[in-house]
Amino acid sequence: xxxxxxxxxxxxxxxxxxxxxxxxxxxxxxxxxxxxxxxxxxxxxxxxxxxxxxxxxxxxxxxxxxxxxxxxxxxxxxxxxxxxxxxxxxxxxxxxxxxxxxxxxxxxxxxxxxxxxxxxxxxxxxxxxxxxxxxxxxxxxxxxxxxxxxxxxxxxxxxxxxxxxxxxxxxxxxxxxxxxxxxxxxxxxxxxxxxxxxxxxxxxxxxxxxxxxxxxxxxxxxxxxxxxxxxxxxxxxxxxxxxxxxxxxxxxxxxxxxxxxxxxxxxxxxxxxxxxxxxxxxxxxxxxxxxxxxxxxxxxxxxxxxxxxxxxxxxxxxxxxxxxxxxxxxxxxxxxxxxxxxxxxxxxxxxxxxxxxxxxxxxxxxxxxxxxxxxxxxxxxxxxxxxxxxxxxxxxxxxxxxxxxxxxxxxxxxxxxxxxxxxxxxxxxxxxxxxxxxxxxxxxxxxxxxxxxxxxxxxxxxxx
Numbered sequence: 001x002x003x004x005x006x007x008x009x010x011x012x013x014x015x016x017x018x019x020x021x022x023x024x025x026x027x028x029x030x031x032x033x034x035x036x037x038x039x040x041x042x043x044x045x046x047x048x049x050x051x052x053x054x055x056x057x058x059x060x061x062x063x064x065x066x067x068x069x070x071x072x073x074x075x076x077x078x079x080x081x082x083x084x085x086x087x088x089x090x091x092x093x094x095x096x097x098x099x100x101x102x103x104x105x106x107x108x109x110x111x112x113x114x115x116x117x118x119x120x121x122x123x124x125x126x127x128x129x130x131x132x133x134x135x136x137x138x139x140x141x142x143x144x145x146x147x148x149x150x151x152x153x154x155x156x157x158x159x160x161x162x163x164x165x166x167x168x169x170x171x172x173x174x175x176x177x178x179x180x181x182x183x184x185x186x187x188x189x190x191x192x193x194x195x196x197x198x199x200x201x202x203x204x205x206x207x208x209x210x211x212x213x214x215x216x217x218x219x220x221x222x223x224x225x226x227x228x229x230x231x232x233x234x235x236x237x238x239x240x241x242x243x244x245x246x247x248x249x250x251x252x253x254x255x256x257x258x259x260x261x262x263x264x265x266x267x268x269x270x271x272x273x274x275x276x277x278x279x280x281x282x283x284x285x286x287x288x289x290x291x292x293x294x295x296x297x298x299x300x301x302x303x304x305x306x307x308x309x310x311x312x313x314x315x316x317x318x319x320x321x322x323x324x325x326x327x328x329x330x331x332x333x334x335x336x337x338x339x340x341x342x343x344x345x346x347x348x349x350x351x352x353x354x355x356x357x358x359x360x361x362x363x364x365x366x367x368x369x370x371x372x373x374x375x376x377x378x379x380x381x382x383x384x385x386x387x388x389x390x391x392x393x394x395x396x397x398x399x400x401x402x403x404x405x406x407x408x409x410x411x412x413x414x415x416x417x418x419x420x421x422x423x424x425x426x427x428x429x430x431x432x433x434x435x436x437x438x439x440x441x442x443x444x445x446x447x448x449x450x451x452x453x454x455x456x457x458x459x460x461x462x463x464x
Contacts (some may be wrong), residue, residue: 002054002338003047003050004238005391006050006051006063007051007063007065007079007080007081007130008046008065008079009043009044009047009053010044010047010048010089010093010126010130011044011079011127011130011140012121012123013043013044013047013124013125014040014041014044014071014096014119014122014123014124015119015120015123017040017043018036018037018040018041018115018116018119018446019116019117019119019123021036021121022036022037022112022115022119023112023116025112025187027110028111029110029308030108030111030329032287033111033112033231034100034103034104035099035104035113035396036109036385037100037104037116037118037119038097038100038101038104039113040119041093041096041100041119041122042097043098044093044096044122044126045090045093045094045096045097047093048089048090048092048093048094049090051063051081051089051090052084052086052089055086057080057083057189059082059083060082061080061081061082061132061197062080062081063079063080063081063134064078064079064080064084064132065077065079065080066078066079067079067135069133072192073135074188074192074193074194075131075133075135075136075194076133076136076194077092078131078132078133078136078195079130079132080130080197081129081130083348084265084266084348084453085129085130085262085266086260087348087352088129088255088262088351088352088355088374089129089130091254091258091352091355091356092122092125092126092129092255092256093122093126094225094253095250095254095255095297095355095359096118096119096251097249098121098259098359098363099118099247099248099250099251100115100118100247102246102247102366102415103115103118103245103246103247103252104362105229106245106246106366106370107155107223107245107247108332109155110155113150113154114151114154114155117145117147117150117151117152118247118251118405120143120147121143121144121147121148121151121251122222123140123143123156124140124141124142124143124144124147125140125144125251125255125256125259126140126143127139127140127143128140128141128144128259128262128263129262131196132195132196132197133193133194133195133196133266134184134187134188134195134196135184135194136194137196137267138147138177138180138181138184140222141177141180141259142177144174144259145170145174145177146307148169148248148251148252148256148269149166149167149168149169150354151242151244151245151248152165152166152169152240152243152245152248153165153166153167154244155244155434156243156244156245156248157242157243157245158428161239161243162243162244162323164239164243164452165236165239165240165242165243165244166240166243167234167320168236168239168240169236169240170237170357172226172233172235172236173226173227173236175222175226176222176223176224176226176227176233177223178224179218179220179221179222179223180220180223180224181221182219182413183215183216183217183219183220184220186212186215186216186219187199187203187216187271190203190206190207190208190212191203191206196266198266199270199271200270200271200273203272204273204399206380207341212401213272213274213275214275214280216272217268217272217276217280220263220267220268221280223260223263223448224259224260224261224263224264224267224268225260225287227256227258227259227260227263228257228260228264228317228320228321229257229260229314230284230287230291230314230318230321231287231290231291231294231295231314231318231319234291234295234314236302237310237311237313238257238307238310238311239316240252240310241253241306241309241310241362242304242307242310243308244293244307245366246362246363246365246366246367246369246370247366249306249310249366250363250364250366251359253309253310253313253354253355253358253359253362254303254354254355254356254358254359254362255355257313257354258351258354258355259315260317260381261317261320261321261324261347261351262351264321264324264404265347265348268328269324269327269328269331273328273331273332276325276328276329276331277328277329277331277332280328281325281328281329281364282325282329282424284321284324284325285321285322285325285326285327285424285427286427287321288318288319288320288321288322288431289318289322289427289430289431290318291314291315291317291318291321291333292315292318292322292431292433292434293315293363293430293431293433293434293437294314294315294316294320294435295311295312295313295315295316295318295434296311296312296315296328296434296437296438296441297437298311298438299311299312299315299438299441299445300437300441300444300445302377302445303376303377303378304375304376304377305365305368305375305376305377305446305450306362306365306375308441308446309358309361309362309365310447312401312438312442313354313358315434315438316350316354316358316401317351317354318352318360318431318434319347319350319412319413319416319431319434320347320350320351320416321347322343322347322416322417322420322427322428322431323343323344323346323347323350323415323416323419323420324343324344324347325339325420325424326339326343326416326420326423326424326428327344327347327423330343330423336422336423339418339419339423340419340423341419342415342418342419343415343416343418343420343423345415346412346413346414346415346416346417346418346419347416349411349412349415350413350415350416352412353400353408353409353411353412354409354412356408357397357400357401357408357409358401360393360397361394361397361401364393364394364397366388367388367390371463372459372462377445377446377449377450378449379456380449380450380451380456380459381449381450381452381453381454381455381456382451382452382453382454382456383404383450383451383455383456383459383462384451384452384458385455385464386455386459386460386461386462387462387464388464389464390464391451394446394447394450394451395447398442398446398447399442401438401442402435402438402439402442402443403435403438403439413435417431417432420435447459
């Protein structure tokens with residue numbers, strides 16, 4: 001089934017049919033606003049499912065769209081997808097539908113603005129995964145910044161300093177964005193094109209000094225590393241997650257962090273393979289392993305369930321970056337082609353799996369918070385008795401997060417380490433510590449302290 005302009009429909013429907021019409025709906029009509037937003041969000045979900053079904057798994061760019069935008073500057077409206085972006089597009093539309101459904105039950109203040117901003121945020125995220133013009137990529141990248149700032153600052157939990165957390169998120173991301181914009185302009189002046197598919201060959205042929213290549217690389221690296229986030233660029237994440245409304249945390253962990261990992265694979269790997277192979281790949285690998293181990297240890301020290309899961313995202317996205325770093329160090333190395341492919345595929349799969357698993361964990365914690373109005377692990381105990389079905393869902397999701405064989409988390413982590421051990425065995429061996437520590441804090445802090453042991457009678461009548 002061929003649908004004309006399929007990618008444009010996926011990207012623009014949330015804004016054209018959702019955000020803009022909602023601006024003209026009276027704010028008193030909350031039921032209509034919520035139902036319309038939900039209905040509109042189902043359209044890109046259905047279209048992204050058709051996109052995945054129709055995609056031919058040959059690794060090539062498909063569903064391409066090109067139109068003039070600013071031709072005098074060689075800027076075009078250029079869209080396209082491949083096997084890296086297709087699953088992330090589906091993940092985005094799926095988590096948006098789930099988030100809006102949850103929000104329709106818990107958001108009761110400034111409803112029109114909330115749902116309009118959420119749909120605008122969806123357009124920004126989808127646009128990043130579809131854009132093949134670097135200037136357009138940057139525009140969509142920035143579109144996603146403003147809605148999330150307001151979602152955290154206005155609808156965040158007051159006890160968690162939402163305005164401070166939103167401002168911190170905004171400043172961190174903006175600094176990275178400015179550095180990336182400077183690097184994009186430098187790339188354009190060196191090659192004369194913004195076409196992401198043409199940039200690798202054009203930049204390879206360009207007469208650019210090594211120090212200039214390095215500056216461009218680190219400018220783009222900063223934007224993506226902040227978004228992932230990698231240690232030590234991660235400090236905005238726990239505050240943003242803790243303050244954000246539940247649906248905001250789901251999207252933040254499930255999709256927005258993936259923009260950074262996607263950028264590494266779509267932009268840095270093909271355009272700067274020499275910089276990565278010569279020295280930057282080792283730096284990225286070391287930072288990835290620090291993120292893995294540090295994120296797991298700090299998660300173990302948390303007493304707030306949302307902060308615990310937020311730091312676990314630093315840990316789990318560290319696996320993604322380890323796979324990307326390993327793949328970058330094996331470019332063109334004979335005998336490591338298979339290991340490189342396994343590591344890179346594992347990294348892409350880890351982004352998808354982490355989005356599903358951690359999005360579910362934040363949703364489950366949000367449901368608990370709506371009932372108990374606390375997220376402290378030491379405030380619970382024995383919840384498996386009054387809420388056994390909820391306990392079963394948390395168990396399943398937690399075991400997937402710690403990488404239990406048979407569940408999604410295991411598959412992607414195994415692929416990453418299978419590839420990384422063949423390329424950077426010493427660094428990969430240190431990263432394995434993260435798996436052990438992750439299992440420890442999930443079993444102890446989530447399963448043991450919240451659900452097992454003597455029942456706290458305060459929650460004896462909690463609804464399942």
